[in-house]
Amino acid sequence: MPEGSIKDGIGASVRRKEDKRFLTGSGRYTADISRPGQLHVHFVRSVHAHANIKAIRTAAAEKADGVVAVFTGEHVAADGIGGPICGWVVTNRDGSPTNEPPHPILANGKVNYVGDHVVAVIAESLEQAMNAAELVEIDYEVLAPVVDLATAGSGVQIHENVPGNMYFDFELGDEAAAEAALDSAATIVELEVRNNRLIPNAMEPRAALAEYDPIDEAYTLFTTSQNPHLTRLVIGAFMLSIPESKLRVVAPDVGGGFGSKIYVYPEEAVCTWASKKLQRPIKWTADRSESFLADAHGRDHINKVRMALDKDNRITGLRVDSVANIGSYLSAFSVVTPTILHAPLLSGCYKIPAIYTNVKGMATTTAPVDAYRGAGRPEATYLLERVMDKAARQVGMDPAEFRRMNFIPKDAFPYQTPVALQYDIGDYEPPLDKALEMIDYKGFEARRTEAASRGKYRGIGLSSYIEACGIAPSAVAGALGARVGLYESATVRVDPTGTVNVFTGTHSHGQGHDTTFAQIVADKLGVDIGSVQIIHGDSDKIPFGMGSYGSRSLAVGGAAIAKAVDKVIDKAKIIAAHLMEAADADVVFADGKFTVAGTDSEKGFGDIALAAYVPHNYPHDRLEPGLEETAFYDPLNFTYPSGTHIAEVEIDPATGVVELVDWACCDDFGNLINPMIVEGQVHGGIAQGVGQALLENAHYDETGQLITASYMDYCMPRADDLPNFKVDYTVTACTHNDLGVKGCGEAGAIASPPALINAVIDALSPLGVTDMSMPA
């Protein structure tokens, strides 16, 4: 752990700079913003899962009080407006490309899920728009829905260019080697799991406010986005076909994302398009019902797993055959999530010589499914950690010891897995040991006995996970089908007085970047954290950015900031050498001061900043004035956080209620910049994983109606559903970024569901229970 040179530097649990505005009601979320003369849009959505549109009658709505315009898919098509694009595709087993159906922003003759966007009613007030929407008449020819994932392939075809409702048929690994391992196995462990469908439910519903300036011929879009530059790219270049310079996208304070705010949705595109057509600002705020219906959902896989063990109980092979529900359209990361972000994780933290997996991505008449906290890695971890527990039981080993004997040994790094990834560094036994100690694993049987005396079934369950995050090296991503680069940018602008502005292409929607990033800068420059300002979320201010997802903000964005700061220091050293009449090489920078070795010459950072902007005595022959540097950082590899989470539960046989009584985890995130913030990320991730394992489930009935479309039907984790969490860390520093950091945002959500389900199965094992589906 690098020691911070100042109290608010790297490694300090600095209280967050952004807190005050949120605590005093001064946060500025998209729905809080209003523009003079703004209109409100309300969307008429499909009430059918699958139907042809025979007619839309809007005349009555158009005449209703306050209505300014009513738009349908015909207007969109007439203006040549494109739809959301898929940002990452894969090549099928047979070499053919992913099947990509069109996705109009307002339905063009057909609807494909309940909640699909059909008509946009725009009025002076939201209430007028909603009232007028009631007057819109749509004649549907109802088609058979395709709801069940397992039988989606034999259902009625949804898209003309998606035969058999299969978007893609992906494979990774060596099928022959995996089959050979299974053929020669001493033990074969088989398991089929369903990774239940979730609805992300960031507490701030999505919103958009678009405005067109006829003088500049330019749009401004305020929106709830995790990546405003990607939104600008997609809406500007692919939907409206306008120069990117004519669209400013601002993502102000954003109330959580968890993946659901990565994508460009039809609503913000309609607002942007209509703002020019009507020459008035257009505002939309989702109500929670719309969030349930039309935010991209998460997970929804069925995985068939076969694991081979030799006679010494070492894993020799693994085969996983999966089907993934992609939903009605291809959302931006819908293809990469169950493939590239999933299949390469199947080695987990184990030495598995042969792995093969096939993933079929299926179209259904349900909401689009895309990345949700963890994105593909929770699904991989869930099936692997479930089968690890089942294997341990099958061969009669302690689950912890079975994991330990199959861990990749610490001297094996860098470790090349058979599924594409090369883990740079890791050491999996210390976090396992620490977590076992934290929960008093040895004392568990006594606790089980004590619980039994109270009539309760008590169980304990482990999960040792790895994830690949810090997405990603652009060249690797490109080779795997990404249509964007995955670097990050940072500009560090030093003011003449020595205060520092950092412009980052990542976006903070709860992660505390204002603080963590400021700590990095304050530490490296030796300045007070209060003099460092982090600016993000505005495409007009930030050079470029790929945004925040995949636990990439610190490992990629933070690394870019560190690089830009290093460039500032390099330039400042030359200025300092000039002012102190010393050779560059003799200037040392530490604790915010430039000194010349062997002399008492000294210049503060502020002195150099002033000299850079008031360059009267300045090395003009070598440097331009000013002190501002930009860095683009493209990582060399993913980062690989890992660790062990352990859940302990008690089940009341009278009610079947699972009480989560204890949680211990030990994670290796590499170096920690702000341990307090990291711990908060772990807590939140675990809570979402507990939600998946015990409480949450998105359910469509057989007609394709979403049954869980409100907080009265979809069970969110509440304060009284959760315990306090015991959290600790080990550190192996990432080898390929300057900060040695790996990322921490998704680990809790990745690690926790299998730990919890393993605990539930353990608790009920005296009753002969060997399997349990989520939510338990």
Added chain:
Amino acid sequence: MTTVNLTLNGKRVSADVPDNTLLVSFIRETMGLTGTHVGCDTSQCGACVVHVDGESVKSCTMLAASADGADVTTIEGIANGDGLHPMQQAFHENHGLQCGFCTPGMVMSAIELVKDNPNPSEAEIREGLEGNICRCTGYHNIVKSVQAGAEMMGE
């Protein structure tokens, strides 16, 4: 239209609003105080909690007209000048917030919880916050914050 007169964060305010205006719309749109948030449409999430005559109320479930004559306090009105209310300070010290969206409602609920029960146990806090949903924190640090806030409010 209805004329609503009430005291909002210590100031007398008055406005003519449609009869069906919710208190949360009156606060956010008519009065422009956007610290009170709307996170759902079924009165489940608690992001809109304010105090009406000292009691915490989900302002999405109350008509503005029903608050006529009442003393309404929102998140913007609990601090003393530039300082923070002890509960706000406790949330800051204990990292009881992440994205901040549920925070105003959470703080308002927490203040009332502590007013009713000055020394709440962890279980009482968890039960008392059952009407406020947070998606970021896992509640661990919110519970710590409320415990600390209760101590600070008692001082």
